Amino acid sequence: MxxxxxxxxxxxxxxxxxxxxxxxxxxxxxxxxxxxxxxxxxxxVDSRLTTLFPSRGRSGLPQPSAGPVRTSVPRYQAQQSFGTWTSGKRRRRACAQHHDHFNKDVILLPNPSWGIVCRQGTKVWLHKRGHILSAFEFQKVWDHETVIQRIRDGFGERIPEDVSLQFLMACGNKLVCPKLQKGQELNGILIHKVYKTKALYVKPSRMLLDDSEDDTHLSSNSTHSTSKMNTRASICINSDDGESPGTSSNNEERGNWNPGTSLPDGGALAGSDGIPGTSGPGTSSTKGISGPDEVCLARHNGTHSVDEDSYSSYLTLVATISEDSSEDEGLQQAIVASMESHNVENVPVKKILLELASKINVNQRCRFNINRSAVWEGAIRGFKRLSYEPNLMMSIKFSDDMGKNEEGVDLGGPRREFLRLLMESIATSPMFEGKENSKNFALDSTALREDWYYIAGRAMAISLVHGGPPPNFLSPVVFSLLVDISANPVLEDIADADLLEKVKKVSESTTIEDLEMSKAPLLDYLANAGCLRPLRSIRDRDLLVQDIVMFQVIHRVQGPFQRFREGLKTLGVLDKIQKNPDSFRPLFCHEPSTLTADQVDDLFTIRLSPEGSNKRVAEEVVITFWRDYLQDTEEEEGPSKLQKILAFATGASVVPPIGFSPSPSLEFIHKGDDDFSSTPLFPMANTCVNCIRLPLHVSYHVFKEKFDFALGNTYGFGRA
The missing domain is CATH 1.20.5 (Single alpha-helices involved in coiled-coils or other helix-helix interfaces)
Structure with missing residues (x-):
């Protein structure tokens, strides 16, 4: 430039x-x-976002205007904080709770050929026969053998000893065996993982229920239910009026089925508007039958359209979901039925026993000759006598140690005292061991050989029905076994002090080395109990202790227990116990005595002389002495002394479950009564009629002193 x-x-x-x-x-x-x-x-930018996120254009958000654009922050700027707008606090995930036990329904199949899932009708049938355990409690620490044994214990006599068991699970409508890795067994933790909410099916090695009619009916119903899925998959429903393309009037293809015909499972097929996706382009069908919903059978020409395959898959999925829902519903009904059977209204035990006692023949008697120093021996002789029958009235005749017969004719009192002494003798016999008021069975060779366990069970049944006291010294474990409930003994139930000390050392081990050392003294015992196995970790400790306790308290004494059960069946008592466990539990398991002075006073009906007479005045004075004596006894010595007073008057230390007959009464001894030349000093009792007679003292101190002397020195019946 x-x-x-x-x-x-x-x-x-x-x-x-x-x-x-x-x-x-x-x-x-x-x-x-x-x-x-x-x-x-x-x-x-806006057009690009709309292309990527089509729903953004329909979200109702304000669109950019043609006016001047803000130069501050673009409206599409991404959100900086991803927290909720409504709350500034971040939600914490709830912590999962871990339990060492879980509950699951267990279904015992009737025969080994059963291979289908049980539905409502089948489960009701099995439940009535005791083949369903609802909400059975499993422990995650159980091994495979323990699981099998606990299930055997749960079903009791319904699974014989020679029958082996196999676990199955529901897969659709069939029962299959879970496939595990090599070396794995269905222990407690695997059952919890594999079965989840499904029921555990148990298949026996041989037939357990021989009811061909019911089995055939139930099996056919289940078979129809199995084929329901295939039947539905081959049926199409057209909601259009008129004919579909490619229809045919071939009756052989269509069959003789019509919309009014019930399906094999007992239900009618739904209309087209009841099942989505029943019509559409490309659907191949035959001519339907006239009606609001036209039904046709699909052609089986070897070619299937995409819609047919999709619809068939849909029906299969719906059927599977329906079957699962049906299974859950069936389980729920079984659980409800089980709960109803266990939650029935408790029948008063007195009413049950009176019903059993009504079958006793009071016109015939079986005699028992009893010496108080050898009650058990006398009872054995009486029960084994050929003329003895449980439904005959018992006549008890006591003798003192010198062999002299007592002045007692059995009208009820001697029988009650004999049964009371018999229950006390059984409780202290070598047939039972453990705590005083919570005894388990002991293994005694003499008792097994002489069949004493059977006699003990029979004696308890007779005591309940014939007006004697209840045998309330058994442990909760024994009672649970009697009513076929899973029993869970604890370490303290082991009565052998030496064994208990050794097992405690095992339970207190903290390392695998300590566990091996504490196990060494028990090797012979573990071998006999079937509990000898290698311990790989400290977690095996609790399971080993539990196996030892189960063997010592339950499995070791199965023979005595079964004989005891047989004896308890006398007069139908065991059957009533199993049907009414809550009513009978207080009679077999000890509960603290609640006998009070007021209760004893209310038991006795006071028989006074006519009002206004001189005798009536003296009697009213002694009544106050009687009530003061009961009150002082309760405060000073408690229920035990009150039980002695009751036994002095009636022969029974507690009120029998069946009640007193006749009702206890209170009378007075006047000068001149019963050939008394002077006023008697001591009270008298007649246990045959449940009557106590009081002397007419004018001093409470003298009354109390003489009554105490009578309780401490009375032997047998008659006068103190």
Whole structure:
């Protein structure tokens, strides 16, 4: 560029800068161009977001306007915080609770050929026969053998010893054996993982229920239910009036089925508007039968459209879901039925025993000759006598140690005392061991050989029905076994002190080395108990202790227990116990005595002389002495002394479950009564009629002293 051109350009620039109007025009033009560029950029971003997220355009959010664009923050700026708008606090995930036990329904199949899932009718049938354990409690620490044994214990006599068991699970409508890795067994933790909410099916090695009619009926119902899925998959429903393309009137293809015909499972097929996706383009069908919903059978020509395959898959899925729901519903009904059977209204035990006692023949008697120093021996002789029958009235004749017969004719009192002494003798016999009021069975060779366990069970049944006291010294473990409930003995139930000490050392081990050392003294015992196995970790400790306790308290004495059960069946007592466990539990398991002075006073009916007579005045004075004596006895010595007073008057230390007959009464001894030349000093009792007679003392101190002497020195019946 020449110097002249530079001079002209400089002059032009000076003119422009000198003109204010020119500068304003240039500034406006620059601003307009920048706004146009920003708007086009914003529209480009918005259109791109709309393309990527179509739902964004329908979200109802305000759209960009054609007006001036804000230069602050774009409206599509991403959210900085991803927390909830309604709460500034972050929610914490609930901590999962882990339990060492779980509950599951266990279903015992009737025969080994059963291979289908049990539905409602089948489960009701099995439940009535005791083949369903509802909400059976499993421990995760159980091994495979323990699981099998606990299930055997749960079903009791329904699973014979020679029958082996196999675990199955529901898969659709069939029962299959769970496939585990090599070396794995279905222990407690695996059952919890594999079965989840499904029921545990137990298949026996041989037939347990021989009811061909019911089995055939139930099996056919289940078979129809199995074929229901295939039947539905081959049926299509057309909701259009008229014919579909490619229809055919071939009766052989259509069959003789009509919309009014019930399906094999007893239900009618739903209409087209009851099942979605029943019609559509490309659906192949035959001509339907006239009606609001036209039904046709699918052609089986070897070609299937995509819609047919999809619909068939849909029906299969719906059927599977329906079967699972049906299974859950059936289990729920079984659980409800089980709960109803266990939650029936408790029948008063007195009513039950009176019903059993009504079958006793009071016109015939069986005689027992008893010496108080050898009650058990006398009872054995009486029960084994050929003429003995449990439903005949018992006649008890006591003799003192010198062999002299007592002056007692059994009208009820001697029988009650004999049964009371018999229950006390059984409780202290070598047939039972453990705590005083919570005894388990002991293994005694003499008792097994002489069949004493059977006699003990029979004696308890007779005592309950014939008006004697209850045998309330058994442990809860024994009672649970009697009523076919799973028993859970604890370490303290082991009565052998030496064994208990050794097992405690095992339970207190903290390392695998300590566990092996504490196990060493028990090797012979563990071998005999079937509990000898390698211990791989400290976690095996609790299971080993539990196996030892189960063997010592339950499995070791199965022979005595079964004979005891047989004896308890006398007069139908065991059957009533199993049907009414809650009513009978207080009679077999010890509960603290609640006998009070007021209760003893209320038991006795006071027989007073005519009002206004001199005798009545003296009797009313002694009544206060009697009630004061009961109250002082309760405060000073408690229920034990009150039980002695009750036994003095009735022969029974507790109120029999069947009640007293006749009701206890209170009378008074006046001068001249019973050939008394002077006023008697001591009270008298006639346990045959449950009557106590009080002397007429004028001093409470003398009354109390003479009554205490009578309780401590009375032997047998008659006078103190």
């Amino acid at each position: 020449s110097s002249q051109e530079l001079t002209e350009a400089a002059a032009l620039l000076n003119n422009i800068l000198a003109s204010a109007e020119t500068i304003r025009t240039l500034s406006n033009a620059t601003a307009t161009g920048q706004q146009s560029h920003d708007a086009s950029g914003s529209d480009t």
